Amino acid sequence: MSEVRLPVLPTTVIGSYPRPTWLRRMIKLWKSGKIEDEHMKEAFDDAVVSVVRDQENAGVDIPSDGEQRRDEMVEYFAERIGGFKFYDPIRIWGNAYFKKPAVYAPLEYKGSITVNEYLFLRTVSTRPIVKMTITGPYTIADWSFNEYYSTKEELAFELSKIINRELKALEEAGAPYVQIDEPALTTHLKELDWAVEAINNAIKGVNIKVGMHVCYGEYSRMIPYLDNLKVSQLAFEFANRSFKDIEVVKKFPEDKELGFGVIDVHNRRVETVDEVIAGIKKVLEFIPVERLYINPDCGLKLLPREIAREKMRVMVEAVNRLRKEIRKEGPVIRLPQPNLKQ
């Protein structure tokens, strides 16, 4: 069983990355039937090559495929799981819209959703570790209209079985590191008990590194439940609030790493290197460097690409300067043996 040792303060992204302008145009043409599927596939592949290069050129240690094939994090999965349908899109802030799915029939796993994404990313990236992202069962349940199951809890547990199969498929394909995205988790405090159980159910029997990302909520409300969560890393946002609630990590569970958000993804102003360093130094007062990863607050997809690129460069430069002060080894990630039957 091989493993990879990362540099101290490994840098990564949360998942999404701005789509190249030409890709957005291609998608528009494809959706209006003017581009063939095989050409669209080639365009998606080329976009992944482009955005992985962006991340690697910026110096990011663990890139993702930028979720180039996904319009939206819940929609993408709902389109590929049986039992969902869609109405017209709904607004979630400003003029950002989301095709919120509705569950109208029993859910059905129709085959792997993200394995091909991983396999392609693996061929493209020069980095030993890449990150895959999966939307978690609680968030899919919370961001869907439930017209079939008797409760949201029942729906979330059905989804957890599907996500579990997907995680196992990724493990078999050799994916070393998957992040479950659960932005809805802080939304309903009364549901946290069973929500944590649903997430644990989704990762049951999975033997690769699984992290979880949660954004836009009051972390202080969630912290008491984190001990029971069986992920090894939690990626949180802090830059959007100018690091003001950083003290919540005082109670952060000791068995987990923190993915520390240092880049505000909803502000086009590029942070300075000194601001990022100051943020990291603040969190180091509470979390040992061995348990710290550095990432943006959230997915970068809504930023103009050149700004995303610059923000990543700044993030990495800040970390590189800190590495000169902190002469320690970084964490280790185990590489699973691929077992591809496909």
Place this chain on the structure above:
Amino acid sequence: MIVEAALVGGFPRPFNFGRLMSRYRDGKLDQETYEKKLEAELTKALTKIVNSGVSIIPFNMFLWDDIFEPFASSFEGIERGGLYRFLDNNFYYRIPVVKGRVKHRDATLATLKTVKEIIDRGEIRVKIKAVIPGPYTFLRMCENKYYSSEEELIVDIAEALGEEAKRLEESGVSLIEIHEPMLVSEKVDTGLFEKAYSRITSKVSKGLWVQTYFGPVSNFLEELSRLKLDVIGVDVAEAPEQLEKVLSSGVEWGIGLGAVDSRSTKVETVKQLRTLIKKVSEKFDKIYLTPNAMMDFIPVSIAYEKIRRMGLAVGGLKNE
């Protein structure tokens, strides 16, 4: 007895409408073209809503991004900050950040004028109401970087919102809908609440509609009943258990009967809505059948179907 169908807060901004606003904000559309297209979109949407049988609409419902936007953008001492979750929804607002003494500056009057002109030109027969965030909810959902006490802050917020309400009333708006979802979600600080509302009721003496949602306000009815309000909007879609308490409370003005679930795609039946109207008609003479909250959380096609049923429910009763 008066029974009318009304909207509260907002109606889903259709995707094309949002794209239009986006293009304008990004500088890809000149003002003249934008205003022309905006008027066409607004006229189309308002006509469809009115044809459904809805007779009262908030005038700014398609045009603001969230309930705080116009006020956080205009009032002195406040700026718009980062994105925060709006209550427990997958819907986000820019948090108002208080950085100085809060003072009133016109926030919604220009929009009122624009929408009134569009309604007149389109010959749309609808009554309009204004929507403002309530001072208590504003206090709880903003970030205070200036005031040393909550009391000072809520008093200044209430002064500014009250002034806005007064100017809206002077401009011909007969109903001011004040959004106070925070009255249901926590133990309310009655002292702060009363101090704030004394500022508002001293400026506007009629047409005040306090809208609560996503939970029961039944534990706070006693305090509300002491105010000079015209309508209390209660959520009986998500908190049906509070209806009995509302019916036996000292609240004696009109009721905003929030019977249509603004967060579910399951569409209520006309029969269900009529049953509820009949039940509250034992106590209230003025009944506004409404969604329990703004309808931004559901697809526009579902929202239209829901208000169509509201119109049928109300229309049917009018005929009885």
